[in-house]
Amino acid sequence: MHLLYLDDAGSALNADEEYFVIGGLSVYEAQAHWFTQELDRLAGTVSPGSPDSVTFRASEIFCRRGDPWRRMSREEAHGIVRAVLDVLQRAYGSARAFACAIHKPSCPGRDPVEVAFEDLCSRFDRYLFRLRGEGDRQRGIIVLDDSAHQTTFRRMSREFRTLGTRWGVLRNLAETPLFVELRASRLVQLANHIAYAVFRRYNSGDTNYFDAIASKFDSYDGVVHGLAHKQTVDPDCMCIACLSRRSGQGRENQMPLDFGQEDDRWGGSRRSE
Ligand SMILES: [Zn+2]
16 A cells, blocks of 8 residues: 655745645555654654654744754754655655645635645546556555644545545545544654645745755656646746656657646646536
């Protein structure tokens, strides 16, 4: 089974922020234990007496909010965010990062949570479809942070069977999404950091964390399918998501089914309703 752990960064409603992001990582079920061990070990360096009391939540660590982060220097705290992301960097190649960054002013009248969640469900489904073509017939489950945009996520999960059919994503997902508490899952905590790294890349132009994980986004045939940048303001955007799609356009016909039909621009609909 492939598990896609997701969390969000940025606020869907805060007008001071231009971006809202959902992001995370896909791992084999057998790989999940390794991630937990590595992050437990890191927690042990933060709080040797009680590693279980350490919860990695990127925005709190970055801003040094709450214990034990408020007692750290800025450099120390920022180093912890980086150390969490480095666990993904060290992982086997079958662990892939996924994220969708929504430029909120580019989609007026639409709920960015819904847009990003739909995008990631179909992105994950297409990833599993591609693995199927390579002989891996395992299916996937999405695991979400229980606290993040709970109302929207829960509603969409309840309606998943219907929405999934409309989006055409039910072929490779085995179950409706599951919810776990961030505190209880190291993998959701890592997903939280991936979403935060992408949020800082697009919302603040800070590429420090993003660059550490950029090579882990799912890529195929030169296109970074694991990352979507939904915006209408910059047709020449040089981010790896936009750039790789523009340069990949000429090779569309060589891509497997579904990928060639992908349209990540607003205004073009990739499904007919
Ligand atoms: Zn872009």
